[in-house]
Amino acid sequence: MHTPASRTSSKFAHKRVLFSYPPEDSASFWGIVTTFLSKHFPGVDRNTINQALFLFWFSLIADAALVIFGLVHIVTYDQIALGFIKLVFALLVTTNLWYVFQSKNIAVGKSVFLALLLGVLLILFVTGGLAQTGILWFFSFPIACFFLHGKRNGLWWMASLYGLTSLCVLLSYVGLFSLPYTQLIIRQTGVILLIITIGIYIYEHTKEQGEKTAAQLAAIVESAEDAIISLDLHGRIVSWNKGAQYIFGYDESEMLGNSMYNILESQYAGELKKMLAKVAKGESFKHFEIRYEHIKRKTGYVSLTVSPLKGMDNEVVGAAITGRDISYRKILEAEVATHTLQLETIISERTSKLKDNLKELKEAKAKEDSLLAGIGECMIATDRDGNINYINNVAANLLHLVPSKAYRKHFDEAIQIVEEPGEESKKRISALKSVTFHRKTVSGEFTFVTTGGSRLPVYVTASPILVNNRVTGSIIIFRDITQEKEVEKIKTELISLVSHELRTPMTAIKGYLSMIQHGDFGEVDTKLRKPLDQVYNSTDRLIALVNDILKASRIEAGKIKYDISVFDLKHTVEEVIAELAPLAQQKSISLLTSVKDSIQLEADESKVKEILNNLVGNSLKFTLQGYISIGIKKKDDVVDMLVTDSGVGIPDSEFDKLFGKFESIETPTDQMAEKPYGSGLGLYISREQARKMGGDVYLVSSTPGQGTTFAVTIPLAGSQRATKAKTQIEKEEQYLQKL
């Protein structure tokens, strides 16, 4: 096994001889000099080396000129002093050049050189040089100063030349010496020099900008993470940035001049070769993904973009390659592919499991649905917020609802409930609608409105659905009670009719009997008196029974009329006592009352009287001796009338039955000579009527053998309770009239 490093080094060992750097032809004269200089000034940039080269050649030319012209002056005995001065300057220039190469300090050397040149030029300006042509040497100065010092410092040097020359002209005016040139020549030379200066300045400026841009581009290319490589059309590498070095592992010095094909696997090299042939015709290629071998790291992947590089004449001179390392992406892709495969397996397993579950659920649901559909009762289920999530066919048919439309609708929206007059109906409906809130089962008769708008009496049971003591919804079961209502109505009507028809013959019996007893048909035999009395009493009982039944049926049908007015209870109590006093006297029972003052009540006086009559009458029936009293107890807005007796009492077990219909109460009647008669409707009727008027009838206490106390509650005149009861009665009457 090769390690990447050893494999690579052996691979490139024979190729290093091919590398040539610097790229200039090393055999030329310039090449030799440049090589010499770059060796002499190691670590110095190309620009400075060029300046050194310039300084070297310029100094040699200046030396040559100065020596030649100096010697000519001396040999021809013309201006011998000037000849010597030129030789001195030549010596100084040479010394400076020597200094530069010794100290390697170009900065100082170039300034000294320019100062010497300035001096020579001023001497030539004042003396005229050979044949008065010294001023022409001025044109060499801007080239030297701008090249050596750049555009800004170059301008300063040019300003110095102009300043010193102007000083010489001024001095000649004051007569210190005479200039060998005419004014015209000086001015023309000055103007031409200015034009040359401006030209060179602009050239330097453009060059500097170009260099700056190139430097920036180079910096960008260098710092890029992506590989940026340029090739010639033969596939040789011309440039190689840090990104390329990072990706492929080779540095610039190794790769420049080497063939790109050498670092690629043969299949990619072949492809690249084909691409380059096409790139030469101007085509580009994107996302050419290749595998590469790094010297030290593992094999990676890079995505290459290959596009043509064009020269000045817009002809393709090479190819630019940018490469992005996609090794990490490839790894991720591979991982994703693995995960996807695993996921697919898991999903397919789960799906098949789900399918099984779904099938089971469907079966269970079908079973449940058929069960629910089979129930004769109507059923609606809602979620916690009251939205319908189930409605069975019976319910939908009854209410003429389309199940799919009712589904998800709110119960209130889907089903309208008729509100009857009065607070009670409102309360009942609101309780029915909020079972999920108060968590109590609500049941009772309601009237629903079907989709067609017709009213439908129903018996409803609404219960909350509790799961782990959390309400998850409600279930509403109801059934049509139209028929039951009909039957009830017929029953009430029948009772009413029968009672009425019974009354007529009984009236005749009672009437004739009373006339016989009264002696209207002659004196009654004393033997007949007792049986006649019994017949009469029985008839009365029969009539009372019929009356009670009739009244109860009328109460249920709401057909009893109440005349609410203010009356004095004292007066009512007096009347009741007066009416029942004879009977009490007959039984030797004292009938007492503690009502001595006026108390204004608000109710139907005749009904209150009837109720009191009934209660005192009951007491009379069940009291053998002692007393019956009517007392009162005032409360906030009502009065409790207490009817107390010293009668046989009622056993606890019978309390519940007291106010029922036709309930026969087991009283300890064994002590009594005969069982007292009652229709079993008296208390029921009394209580219903009292409640209608905003009051009540209830058992306060009863002890067998000691006595019983009943209470009748009736609202005080002007009390809220009385007003409320009155309003309610009026509303109900209006409602009944409408029907």
Place this chain on the structure above:
Amino acid sequence: MAHILLVEDDTTLRDMYKTKFELEGYEVSTASNGEEGLQQFSAVQPNIVLLDLIMPKMGGVDFLQKLRETIGGQEVPVIILTNLEPSPDIMQVLHRNNPAYYLVKSNTTPEEILGKVKEVSDLYTPPS
């Protein structure tokens, strides 16, 4: 003695009341329905009317309304004598036509009715 018009469809009751009042010395005319009652009223001009409510052909309520439109019928005292429990609507109609009493037959003996008749006829003096 006052003249009573008894409008009652039940023969037994009609006979019973007739007997009772004649025994007391009243002059009694009878009718078995409202139509007959109106004819009788015009014919005999009674001082007092005892009126049943539920009758064939013409009931007591209609009779009373017509009676009040008849000459001499506006003022005559009428005692309703029925086995019908007073319901609000019937009472309303009756009330407009000013009956003297509303008695439930089964709860009242002939003797008691006699008392009411005496009371009413004492208050009412027929126009001469």
